[in-house]
Amino acid sequence: MVTDDSEPDAGAMPARTEWTMRYDVVWVSDLPIPNEIRGPACMLGPGAWLRRRAQRRVAWLRRPLRPRHCCWHHQVNWPVAAEVAVRLVRQAHSAGLHDGDQIEAYILERLDGEALGELECEGLLALVGASAGIELNDDPDPQWRYVEGQHRVAAQLDQGVRETVVQRLEQLDPGRLSR
Numbered sequence: 728m729v730t731d732d733s734e735p736d737a738g739a740m741p742a743r744t745e746w747t748m749r750y751d752v753v754w755v756s757d758l759p760i761p762n763e764i765r766g767p768a769c770m771l772g773p774g775a776w777l778r779r780r781a782q783r784r785v786a787w788l789r790r791p792l793r794p795r796h797c798c799w800h801h802q803v804n805w806p807v808a809a810e811v812a813v814r815l816v817r818q819a820h821s822a823g824l825h826d827g828d829q830i831e832a833y834i835l836e837r838l839d840g841e842a843l844g845e846l847e848c849e850g851l852l853a854l855v856g857a858s859a860g861i862e863l864n865d866d867p868d869p870q871w872r873y874v875e876g877q878h879r880v881a882a883q884l885d886q887g888v889r890e891t892v893v894q895r896l897e898q899l900d901p902g903r904l905s906r
Contacts, residue, residue, distance in 0.1 A: 745899045748827025748857065750816045755809075755888050759863070761877030769797040770881050794846075800882040808850030809883060809891045811841050816855065816892050827894065831857050853879060860894040 764770045795801040812834075819833040834855050843851065853876075854860050861876030873880070876893075883891055 746896045747899055749825065749895050749897045750819075750827060750830050750855065750860070751893050751895065752813050752816055752890055753893050755880065755883050755891050758861075758880050758891075758893070759872040760884070761873060761881045763871050763873070764877055764881060767798045769795070769801055770878060794886070799846075799849075800878045801885065803846045803850035803853075803882065804844070805850060805879075805883045805886045805888045805891075807843065808847040809854065809888045811843060811847070812851045812854040812892045813890050827857060831855060850879075854892045858894070860892060862894050862896075865895070 794804045815834045815837060816830060818837075819830040822833065824830050824833055834851075838848065838851070841848075841851075852859065859875070861879055862874040864871055864874050871877075880891075
């Protein structure tokens with residue numbers, strides 16, 4: 728949970744806004760194409776951009792790439808990591824958990840029971856770790872589409888991942904704060 732204590736007006740109580748991280752399962756094809764990537768080289772160029780646009784629109788037309796050894800993002804087997812992340816987030820939601828800290832703890836408790844390789848475990852943690860996951864920029868006119876995670880989205884598009892987990896900050900209900 729994140730707290731924002733704003734500068735108070737003279738004589739007024741300081742405004743206190745509390746935020747929590749929420750986890751949502753989304754279609755990768757609904758995420759913006761990450762055009763603001765500056766490197767590594769395997770993520771750049773018109774070929775990569777066209778491939779991601781095609782993967783996004785007509786995934787059945789093109790065979791997804793397998794994990795490669797060019798960079799960490801392409802080494803992770805994202806179909807496996809994302810499938811486990813999506814399943815565990817859905818289980819946490821079904822168990823009535825919606826706060827990011829609770830969901831992260833729920834997933835970490837169950838991580839040893841998953842048959843994941845080292846890179847897939849790291850990939851899963853890069854999707855569901857507190858403030859480490861994919862986060863879209865919700866500013867009205869953003870310079871960047873992503874606050875965090877554009878490389879992970881690009882690699883997932885390249886590997887044909889259908890669903891993934893994104894994180895978003897959500898302001899808590901002020902009525903809930905007074906309880």
